[in-house]
Amino acid sequence: MLNFDFYNPTQILFGQGRIADLNKVIPASAKVLLLYGGGSIKTNGVFDEVMAALGSRQVTEFTGIEPNPSYETLMKAVALIKESQIDFLLAVGGGSVIDGTKFIAAAALFEGNDPWAILEKRGTNITQALPFGTVLTLPATGSEMNSGAVVTRKSINAKLAFSSRHCFPKFSVLDPAKTYTLPVRQIGNGAVDAFVHVMEQYLTYPVNSPVQDRFAEGLLKTLIEEGPKALANPHDYDVRANLMWCATMALNGLIATGVPQDWATHMIGHELTALHGIDHAQTLAIVLPSMLRVRKEAKRAKLLQFAERVWDLHEGDDDTRIDTAISRMQDYFEQMGVKTRLRDYGLNSSHISTLISALETHRMVALGEKRDVTPVISQQVLELSL
Numbered sequence: 001m002l003n004f005d006f007y008n009p010t011q012i013l014f015g016q017g018r019i020a021d022l023n024k025v026i027p028a029s030a031k032v033l034l035l036y037g038g039g040s041i042k043t044n045g046v047f048d049e050v051m052a053a054l055g056s057r058q059v060t061e062f063t064g065i066e067p068n069p070s071y072e073t074l075m076k077a078v079a080l081i082k083e084s085q086i087d088f089l090l091a092v093g094g095g096s097v098i099d100g101t102k103f104i105a106a107a108a109l110f111e112g113n114d115p116w117a118i119l120e121k122r123g124t125n126i127t128q129a130l131p132f133g134t135v136l137t138l139p140a141t142g143s144e145m146n147s148g149a150v151v152t153r154k155s156i157n158a159k160l161a162f163s164s165r166h167c168f169p170k171f172s173v174l175d176p177a178k179t180y181t182l183p184v185r186q187i188g189n190g191a192v193d194a195f196v197h198v199m200e201q202y203l204t205y206p207v208n209s210p211v212q213d214r215f216a217e218g219l220l221k222t223l224i225e226e227g228p229k230a231l232a233n234p235h236d237y238d239v240r241a242n243l244m245w246c247a248t249m250a251l252n253g254l255i256a257t258g259v260p261q262d263w264a265t266h267m268i269g270h271e272l273t274a275l276h277g278i279d280h281a282q283t284l285a286i287v288l289p290s291m292l293r294v295r296k297e298a299k300r301a302k303l304l305q306f307a308e309r310v311w312d313l314h315e316g317d318d319d320t321r322i323d324t325a326i327s328r329m330q331d332y333f334e335q336m337g338v339k340t341r342l343r344d345y346g347l348n349s350s351h352i353s354t355l356i357s358a359l360e361t362h363r364m365v366a367l368g369e370k371r372d373v374t375p376v377i378s379q380q381v382l383e384l385s386l
């Protein structure tokens with residue numbers, strides 16, 4: 001096992017009716033900025049519950065944080081904070097609202113000229129951030145219990161990530177019943193995103209880490225079992241609860257302890273979103289199956305473990321079991337309603353060179369657990385995904 005630091009200070013308030021407990025975890029004197037997206041929280045009752053829990057606190061609203069939150073929109077919230085006396089941020093929504101709030105929290109106290117530098121330096125230049133909490137409405141990203149965020153600058157087609165230990169939520173409220181109103185597309189996206197988060201931390205090479213491996217395999221098997229049930233029975237509380245906790249556990253740092261990490265699929269996926277507007281999880285479903293096929297030799301030992309323990313494949317030779325496991329995973333993505341080919345999203349071979357140039361512009365030229373995913377390898381992966 002590799003050496004590691006594990007730090008995660010986020011308090012989780014899990015279960016039905018927990019939004020009311022915002023009253024206990026937000027200081028009574030707080031001047032709150034309530035941040036949300038395109039309005040789903042207004043139609044499904046979440047907004048009303050949050051406002052009731054906030055009681056007599058002074059609340060200002062900032063609405064319109066879009067999927068794949070943009071620097072352009074987020075900077076408007078930073079300006080609002082500087083004009084008002086806000087001292088606590090509350091993000092209510094999915095990963096985009098939470099990520100956007102992390103950037104706003106850091107940008108509001110950033111000492112440099114332009115907070116875009118936070119993205120350019122991947123968050124290493126953050127020294128402080130406003131305190132914030134979250135109410136999660138879409139299980140997928142794990143943003144509710146981690147310190148990372150991804151921000152898009154539309155004017156230059158850049159989608160970049162940052163992280164900082166100053167950007168953990170103080171708390172996150174996870175009420176599975178609040179996910180009943182998710183559209184089918186977002187249920188599928190959420191399960192696939194969480195699945196790929198586990199894979200980025202699990203499917204590398206062995207370092208004798210059975211605890212982390214078995215946690216990871218448990219999360220993968222749970223997503224495989226529960227995901228389709230959420231599509232079939234959208235109001236099954238237990239299914240939603242298991243999916244929600246799974247997505248949080250998939251990217252809160254626990255399964256990353258002491259193991260190598262890949263993330264090449266995510267970095268290529270971010271370029272697909274920045275250039276073509278494809279949903280985050282859709283990009284992962286396109287890239288990961290080909291990524292595993294192209295890098296089969298380097299990942300052979302873990303692919304065999306994945307085949308045996310996650311897909312219960314015990315028959316046939318090694319290559320057959322590996323190939324079957326990758327195909328089963330791709331079938332699962334499709335079963336969750338997430339298409340896995342570039343052509344499914346209207347893209348063809350003519351789009352690949354621009355994607356590779358974007359990776360180079362963003363210095364994504366040595367990706368993966370062994371830093372051997374060069375632009376040439378990324379190109380092979382995308383060509384195999386056509």
Ligand code: NZQ
Pocket residue numbers: 036037038039040041044065066067068069093094095096097099137138139140141142143146148149150178179180181182183186189190193251266280
């Ligand atoms: O904007 P509203 O009206 O709220 O609608 C949203 C949005 O249109 C809707 N939605 C959310 N909860 C709902 C709901 N609709 C009905 N009922 C509900 N309960 O769902 C749509 C998508 O929301 P979004 O927040 O964009 O989705 P997701 O949670 O998948 O977040 C995606 C973003 O997170 C980033 C992605 O890159 C992308 O920008 N990621 C963040 C990570 C992190 N911080 O650790 C890691 C991930 O790998 C990922 O990169």
Ligand code: ZN
Pocket residue numbers: 141193196197266280
């Ligand atoms: Zn992701």
